[in-house]
Amino acid sequence: MYKLWATLVKDAKILSRDKIGLTFMFVMPIVLVVVITSLQTSTFELVNEKKIQMVICNKDADDVSIELIQAISKSSMFKITEVSKGLSSDEIKNEMYSKDALIGIIIPSDFSKKTVEKALVISSKAFNNQGVQENLSVSKDTVAESVTVFYNPVLQKSYLQSINGALTAALQLVQSKQVLNTIYTSLNNSKLPKALEQDVFSNQIKINEIPVSKNGSATIPNATQHNIPAWTIFAMFFVVTSLGSNVVKEKISGSFVRLKTLPTNYLLSLISKQITYIGVCLLQVAVIFSIGVWVFPMLHLPSLHLPTDLFSLFIISLFSGWCAVSYAICIGVFAQTQEQANGFGAVSIVILAALGGILVPSFAMPNSFHLLIQLSPLHWCLESYYELFLEGGTFVDAFKNVIPIIFITLFIQTLIFLKLKKMQLI
Amino acid sequence: MNTTALHIEDLSFVYPGQIISSLSGLNLKIVEGEKFGLLGPNGAGKTTLMNLMTGLLPFENGSIKLFGNEMKNKNRAVNKLFGFVPQDFSFYQELSPKENLEFFGAWAGISKREIKYRTEELLEITGLTEVTNKPVAEFSGGMKRKMNIAIGVIHRPRILFLDEPTVGVDVQSRHSIITYLKELNNSGTTLIYSSHQLNEAELLCDKIALIDDGKIVANDTLTNLLSHHNEKGLESLFLSLTEKAFND
Incomplete structure (x- = not known):
């Protein structure tokens, strides 16, 4: 257990000293959320208010x-x-x-x-x-x-x-x-x-617009309710730029040679990285959601209304984070260089985000894309969040979207395991 | 009775996808407590042999036994018996010496209490006490070399493999590293040392094996080697046995 603790401390310290990585993981998604929500809100106002x-x-x-x-x-x-x-x-x-x-x-x-x-x-x-x-x-x-x-x-x-x-x-x-x-x-x-x-x-017939929600809450969907969950998921998966290259960096560094000669399984290093970065993902969720709740109104943007079921929100965030971290480690394990990990990692996340409905709503995509949409873990993460944020669903409602996230994560973990076995690291 | 620390029998190795053997029919016996030098020109097979002895490269033909434990079996407990100081800096540059020692100590399987004690001891021995909380990335080449060795010995290994441990350091640092290695050997640690620095090998090693073209061409004490081959120094012996050809 002390080995795991020491590895967690090491990973946390290295991460806390990686200023560029932290900027990518925290500042960039915050800027994205603010900019995109502002743009969508002003677009809405252009058509409806201005x-x-x-x-x-x-x-x-x-x-x-x-x-x-x-x-x-x-x-x-x-x-x-x-x-x-x-x-x-x-x-x-x-x-x-x-x-x-x-x-x-x-x-x-x-x-x-x-x-x-x-x-x-x-x-x-x-x-x-x-x-x-x-x-x-x-x-x-x-x-x-x-x-x-x-x-x-x-x-x-x-x-x-x-x-x-x-x-x-x-x-x-x-x-x-x-x-x-x-x-x-x-x-x-x-x-x-x-x-x-x-x-x-x-005396024309009026149209009453009523958002449908499972718990009967009257949360009115707006740019904030849509964008904050979506871009938080994007931020979680974007840890690939830090974690993926971190794994490669360790793999090609001298420290890795020493790790291989020590009486400890390399799997421990990956478990530690998973725990550390899942923590990062949960912190991203906390920071971005807090900004939505408290900072957005100060910026004259609609504030974020958190779902009443905070336990479900935590569980969905946890599994989404685990999936994102697994993906990043998988990229790191398979990539030969940091450039490969960064390039492929970042581009693949943008593609998966597009397929997953982060950039364009999934329903607006052509029918031929529907199978690909199902393969994007970001799609299931987003559906789970929307279940809570927009539809007022319960844990049971949201969990049906968490199951595919778990399956995708286990598939990615299997790929990692097989690759490490092939490399004789575990 | 002298214990055999390392016993290599009929070891051959070919890198995947290559036809020519990097090592062929190699036999070597190193007794516990020796300071053993593994010398040879570039491409002779020294690093390959180091990687095989430390389990970094898997092999099929022949046998390598560390205190009687076969390396082929990949028994992780064997890894506790030895320490390795690779030629490259093998630590986290973002971390301080203390943080590096604490982490690698844990991975080497020693207790938290022992880690604390050894960290303080090694920082003092290597003269890094004043920079204990500074990131290693800011260190000079000599300080980094000392750090590299300190991590390799944190768990008090019975045998220490050193691959070019003094490359790129100044005379003072080299002298202090050699002195420390001698002290380490005096306390019972077997040293297996690979280098191009022949004068350093003369200073440190009591037994030397010359390796060329994947084969051991000489293996004895320095005195015996020089008298047997009628040479005055290690450099002339090295040149005569490795056929004076440039391997680079």
Whole structure:
């Protein structure tokens, strides 16, 4: 037992003096978590809270086009700047650049007229279906005028789709009002009362968004709840850069030659490294989660809500850490040089993280990737954490994802054992 | 009656993937308490023989017995009988001398109490007491060599293998290392010493084996060797027996 203790002390001392390794294991993941959560939060705010600059050139200036501008404004998504109606397309593009606008809209000169005409055609068709004489003065093939939208190419497709959605909703609102007005006027020989119009268009069916959780907790998923568990797992597996190269360094150093001549099995050294680095992984979890709980609110980021079942959180972290450490030792045992261990270790973790859903959600991946996803230990670690952090699951719920982690870890440990046996080290 | 510390019989060794033997039909007997020098030109097979004697290289043909224990059997208890001072620095540069001695002492299988005692003793013998908590990486070459030897003897081995223990050190450090090795031998430790430093071997060793091309070409006391081959010094003897050819 004293041998193990002495080896643990040795490993802990060497680790505590490895400043670069500690930076990689603690500072880098903290920076990653803060940066990525900030980016995702600001992206969310860009779409949902911050207003997007929009330039509108209303060449029509009649009632319907003004209503359209009001409808767009009410969506709360845009900060609108109206420019002179005499501007050409190129001048409007220049206005977009000068006003730092991501979106520019041209409402054509006959927009109101065409929208009214379209409403008449629709109401006329509706009455005709009911056997009422249709309005012969309206051309049947009247088409609503198109609104031209310019957009800055920096806008990603998802944002553009959100903007298109908001504009389509505004256009539909304006058109629906016109149709309703026309029908009401035809039936009552008077204009649609404002109060009724408001009732019709403001009492829309609401959408209630309720996050589903197993324990009924009302934790609302946000960038923090997603990112902190994900990047903590990434940090745990990134110990490969320190531990993997540490194993190689020992293997190619003179100290290894001496260790081989001493009456102690080399397996003890690996057990000590596993215990030391599992401790490091648990410390990473404690540090990063604490930052999420206490430091994030100070940075105006959503704070992390820890699951109520802290025992399950510990068990999942323990097994995830064991898997990460086993992987790092395996890389170290198989690599011939520190460069190999660092290069292969780091790149393989990025690939496994991508497959495991750390960088891109697993559900967004093509079907052909599903088998590979199952092979990534990071996937199972992330699923286990999400079970607790987002779905409010219990230990039993989370443990079904821990079982694959244990199997993967045992497989890696077997590889290590066989390689050491082949090298006649154990 | 003199105890046989090391007994090698008909030892042959070929590195995997090679055709030419590094060692062939080698026989050697070293008695407990001897200061035995293993000399030879580069590539003669000294390091291979050291690695075989310390169990670092597995072998199939022949036998190596350490105090009657066959090295082939890979019995870890045998490793307690010997100490090894490799040519390369074999310790953790990030750790201090005290930390290194404590760790290697534990791995050598000695008790915590004995480790404490031996650590203090060895730090004093090697003159490293004042730098006991300083990382070894900051030491001079001579201090590192002393450290290398101190770790090799922490468990009081009955036999100590030394592979070029003074390479790259200044005259003062070499002198103090040789003096310490003599003291160690006086206390009963058998020394098996490999080196290119012929004058050092003359100073230290009471028996010498010259190895060339994987074979032992001479094995006797220095006096007997010189008189038998009618040579005045070890260097001329070395050159005459190793055919004066450059092996590098």
